[in-house]
Amino acid sequence: MPRQLGELEDAVMTRVWQWNRPVTVREVLEDLQQERSIAYTTVMTVMDNLHQKGWVRREVDGRAYRYTAVSTRAAYAAALMNEAWSRSDNPAAALVAFFGMMSAEQRDALRDAMRIVVPALPQDEVPPGGEAADERADEGTEAADGAESEAGR
Numbered sequence: 001m002p003r004q005l006g007e008l009e010d011a012v013m014t015r016v017w018q019w020n021r022p023v024t025v026r027e028v029l030e031d032l033q034q035e036r037s038i039a040y041t042t043v044m045t046v047m048d049n050l051h052q053k054g055w056v057r058r059e060v061d062g063r064a065y066r067y068t069a070v071s072t073r074a075a076y077a078a079a080l081m082n083e084a085w086s087r088s089d090n091p092a093a094a095l096v097a098f099f100g101m102m103s104a105e106q107r108d109a110l111r112d113a114m115r116i117v118v119p120a121l122p123q124d125e126v127p128p129g130g131e132a133a134d135e136r137a138d139e140g141t142e143a144a145d146g147a148e149s150e151a152g153r
Helices: 005-021 024-032 039-051 073-087 089-099 104-117 131-150
Strands: 054-059 064-069
Touching: 005 024, 005 039, 005 073, 005 089, 005 131, 024 104, 039 054, 039 064, 073 089
Parallel strands: none
Antiparallel strands: 054 064
């Protein structure tokens, strides 16, 4: 399972993901220098470390390397969420707490994602909001509360 990227690793990977093309250390360096003072060798070391960790692949281009992301930022975020959830001693309660933190836009995105992942669900199984969704949320909270009190015994 992936560990969370460090601050500089994330800054580098953000550029690699956003640009979505093979990049050089020099390109990343020049973009990072717009925000902070940083040395070429530092960026080169970070990109080499990301390669060693399997986040980027690299190909020789003249006397330099061109780096490409191995997976997407979305896949990275999903892996982090999955790891955090799987470490919970009460996954149902963790999900209910996570869903409770979501904005309305995030809940809409979750509903859309569920429709993609489970396309066979009837429309009323994944409600667009309203009463049915509120009732299911209440049921989920009650189930998680029950699971928490059982876990405490």
